[in-house]
Structures are given as structure tokens and as C-alpha cells.
Amino acid sequence: MIIREVKAKSIITKSNLPEADYVINPYIGCTHACIYCYASFMKRFTGHEEEWGTFLDVKINAPDLIPEKTNKYFGKHLYLSSVTDPYLPHEKKYALTRRILEKLIPLGPHIGIQSKSDLILRDLDLLEQFPVCETGLTITTLNDAVRKEIEPHTAIVQKRIEALKELKKAGLRTYVFIGPILPMVTDWKKIVLETQPFADRYLFENLNMYWMAAQNIYRWIKKAHPELFKEYQSIFGKNSTYWDQVELEIRGFCEDHGIDGRIFFHHAKERKP
Numbered sequence: 390m391i392i393r394e395v396k397a398k399s400i401i402t403k404s405n406l407p408e409a410d411y412v413i414n415p416y417i418g419c420t421h422a423c424i425y426c427y428a429s430f431m432k433r434f435t436g437h438e439e440e441w442g443t444f445l446d447v448k449i450n451a452p453d454l455i456p457e458k459t460n461k462y463f464g465k466h467l468y469l470s471s472v473t474d475p476y477l478p479h480e481k482k483y484a485l486t487r488r489i490l491e492k493l494i495p496l497g498p499h500i501g502i503q504s505k506s507d508l509i510l511r512d513l514d515l516l517e518q519f520p521v522c523e524t525g526l527t528i529t530t531l532n533d534a535v536r537k538e539i540e541p542h543t544a545i546v547q548k549r550i551e552a553l554k555e556l557k558k559a560g561l562r563t564y565v566f567i568g569p570i571l572p573m574v575t576d577w578k579k580i581v582l583e584t585q586p587f588a589d590r591y592l593f594e595n596l597n598m599y600w601m602a603a604q605n606i607y608r609w610i611k612k613a614h615p616e617l618f619k620e621y622q623s624i625f626g627k628n629s630t631y632w633d634q635v636e637l638e639i640r641g642f643c644e645d646h647g648i649d650g651r652i653f654f655h656h657a658k659e660r661k662p
């Protein structure tokens with residue numbers, strides 16, 4: 390793992406995500422190394438040639454870049470993080486996310502923060518101080534052996550569920566991000582049923598087979614679940630209506646169970662293995 394301490398020029402960035410006005414990424418890179426990672430495109434913009442998941446730039450001056458006084462972010466939706474995880478293991482040492490949150494509290498933004506780690510609980514005392522704070526845990530599978538295959542350096546699934554439970558108990562708004570849904574692997578119904586008492590809402594995202602993810606996904610499927618290979622080819626082949634059907638199923642399930650669910654499906658083009 391290559392860790393570098395770098396100085397950033399700015400830290401709060403305007404966002405084009407559906408539910409955020411601004412985003413903050415305290416790190417460049419992400420050591421969670423998920424095989425489906427959509428953020429690996431960042432390598433192009435940051436001059437990294439190393440494999441995604443094997444490097445991390447720590448923006449050591451990030452908290453200093455948050456202004457002491459400004460009305461600019463008051464009531465605005467500020468999200469951590471879009472192209473890294475704010476609670477990577479290195480956050481224990483650097484505490485960038487923690488110090489960023491401390492600086493943000495007086496500015497009054499509405500915080501959305503999402504992670505694959507129970508380290509989020511360390512900052513509960515700060516998260517509680519925002520006027521609006523929604524905390525999310527990503528869960529793509531309940532099977533920890535599969536978790537290791539696809540998200541090798543993330544917290545175990547049970548710890549994430551425990552974290553969700555604690556956040557809810559503390560009175561924060563919580564959600565589960567079920568994404569990406571991996572066909573025949575992500576049992577999204579089971580994830581919902583298991584976490585429903587601790588989650589106010591659910592976000593669903595499909596697996597997007599852009600070229601880099603496609604290579605990783607097909608490599609993984611061939612190695613770990615060869616019996617699914619043909620089905621993946623068909624799902625991600627031309628004229629597949631697979632995601633339309635899943636979308637309908639999720640809508641029906643949410644309606645039947647009184648679940649607040651939002652679907653963020655991108656119907657990606659065919660990607661050959």
C-alpha cells in the first residue's frame with residue numbers, strides 16, 4: 390500500500406450527485422479496493438498509475454481548508470464522500486473526517502455521510518450536533534465470504550449492521566445503500582428485511598459495467614462463481630431487460646412493505662467479458 394501525505398488546494402467541491410449540493414473527499418484513492426468501484430476513474434485525474442485500492446493520498450491540510458465563518462453552506466446538503474470512503478482504516482490515524490466535521494458544525498450544513506465501516510461510530514458525538522444528519526451504511530451482501538471477494542478491505546457485514554443499529558439508537562436518520570446490486574449475488578430483499586428496524590430508507594443501485602469494472606467483475610465471476618458466467622453475459626448483453634425487471638420488483642417490494650426506497654439505476658451499455 391502506497392500512502393502519501395499531500396496538500397490539497399480546496400476541499401469542498403460542488404456536486405452533481407442527485408442528493409448533494411457539495412461533496413468532500415478527504416482522501417484520493419480508496420483502500421477498500423472494491424472490485425466494482427466506480428471511483429477508479431479518479432486515477433486519470435490525479436496521475437496515479439498504481440492499481441486502484443493500492444494507493445492513498447492523505448489530504449493532510451483538508452480541515453484547514455474549511456472556512457471558519459461563511460453562510461455559503463448553511464442549510465446546503467454536504468456529502469462525504471463521493472470517490473473515497475470517509476472512514477478508511479487510515480482515518481484512525483489521520484482523523485481528517487473527524488476534524489472536517491468539527492469545522493463544519495458551526496457552518497450549519499445538512500450532512501449526508503456514508504461508509505462501509507463501523508468507524509463512523511467514533512464520530513457520533515459530532516454527527517449529533519448537525520441540524521440535519523443522515524448516515525448511511527453500504528451493504529452489498531450479507532455473506533461475509535462474498536464480502537471478502539468483492540470488497541476485500543472493508544468492515545465485516547455484521548459490524549456495519551451493528552453500526553447502523555447504534556446510529557439509529559442515537560436518533561440519527563439512517564439509510565442502507567444497497568449497491569451495486571450484483572445479479573444472483575446481492576440478496577437485496579434479505580438485506581432490507583435484516584436491517585429494516587434500523588433504517589429509515591433504502592437506496593438501490595444496479596451494477597454498472599463500465600469498462601474497468603467489467604474486467605474485474607468477469608474475472609471475479611470466472612474464478613469464484615463460474616456457474617454464473619453465462620448468466621452475467623446474458624444480463625449485460627444486448628437487449629437485456631434484467632434491470633427493468635429488478636426495478637419493478639424493488640418498487641413492488643417497497644410498496645408492499647411500506648419501505649421508503651429510492652432507485653438509482655443506470656442502464657449501462659453492453660460490456661463484453
Ligand code: SF4
Nearest residue numbers: 419421422423426473
Ligand atoms: S468504498 Fe467506494 S470508493 Fe472505496 S473502493 Fe469501494 S466503491 Fe470505491
